[in-house]
Amino acid sequence: MYSDLWIEEKHEVGYGMRYKVENVLYSKKSEFQTVDVVETKGHGRMLLNDGLVMVTERDEFVYHDMITHVPLFVHPNPKNVLVIGGGDGGTAREVLRHPGVEKCTMVEIDGLVCEACMEFIPQTAEVLKGHDKLNLIIGDGVKFVEETTEKFDIIIVDSTDPIGPAAPLFGPEFYGNVKKCLADNGIVVSQGESPFFNGDIQKSMLKVLNDAFEKTFIYNFSNLSYPGGLWSFTFASNGLDPLKDFDESRVEKSGLDFQYYNTGIHKAAFMLPTFEKKNLAGLIQNP
Ligand code: SAM
Numbered sequence: 001m002y003s004d005l006w007i008e009e010k011h012e013v014g015y016g017m018r019y020k021v022e023n024v025l026y027s028k029k030s031e032f033q034t035v036d037v038v039e040t041k042g043h044g045r046m047l048l049n050d051g052l053v054m055v056t057e058r059d060e061f062v063y064h065d066m067i068t069h070v071p072l073f074v075h076p077n078p079k080n081v082l083v084i085g086g087g088d089g090g091t092a093r094e095v096l097r098h099p100g101v102e103k104c105t106m107v108e109i110d111g112l113v114c115e116a117c118m119e120f121i122p123q124t125a126e127v128l129k130g131h132d133k134l135n136l137i138i139g140d141g142v143k144f145v146e147e148t149t150e151k152f153d154i155i156i157v158d159s160t161d162p163i164g165p166a167a168p169l170f171g172p173e174f175y176g177n178v179k180k181c182l183a184d185n186g187i188v189v190s191q192g193e194s195p196f197f198n199g200d201i202q203k204s205m206l207k208v209l210n211d212a213f214e215k216t217f218i219y220n221f222s223n224l225s226y227p228g229g230l231w232s233f234t235f236a237s238n239g240l241d242p243l244k245d246f247d248e249s250r251v252e253k254s255g256l257d258f259q260y261y262n263t264g265i266h267k268a269a270f271m272l273p274t275f276e277k278k279n280l281a282g283l284i285q286n287p
Pocket of ligand 1: 032049053054055063084085086087088107108109110113139140141142158159160161165166167169191
């Protein structure tokens, strides 16, 4: 009976999260993963890929504010933005709120993720149904950055964990190609995993970024849906510094309204707990 249905996201470290499910809205298997959308009691509609929570209506704003507005307010004039992954649409939605952005290309490998979200999570995916500045490509982001001749001001890697088709998104070849298609003054921001549970992945990601880019940082945010609550994004560039080059006045002048992001959160996100700073010593320039 659905009234007794709970789903559990389990992790090897002996940690899990349980959610009471009221209704299963969508469940299909693609060549890449199982895609489910469920209606939960406490978190609204929820997207799961292979049983792992990707997005919930209740707190998606945290992740999407922080993955987009941090780089978009550091870059002085971002016009051309690339999103890799992000099939729920939340990242593209936030990118396209910046009026100066002329084009947002989004490359998601799994059309089923977009299909499921467009039908059942319009809160994030409405934008995917049509926006004159959005170029939605269903394809492999790894191949896209290898082959494109376009230059992007900002590249956002909104990926799943480093398993299956997302594994190369954490490696050196991918970031070599990202560097090739970043414009001068470009910024790349990527989903950076859990400081508590994924210290090894963070370290290897930062090593790859540090080898490829002049400046590398990591910044944190708290949310309800990813294991442990504390999660991160990496920030890399060949010049721009997320704190020294952050012109706070642009946030107010933009007139945009946010649910999580503000200038204080922007700066505070780069202040790391000691254990994370120690783990990444020599690989990041966070203060
Ligand atoms: N916010 C989420 C999180 O951290 O769990 C990520 C959301 S988004 C749904 C991640 C997307 O990355 C998935 O839909 C997945 O299909 C996509 N993805 C994985 N590997 C990819 C690749 N090589 N190219 C493009 N998209 C990819």
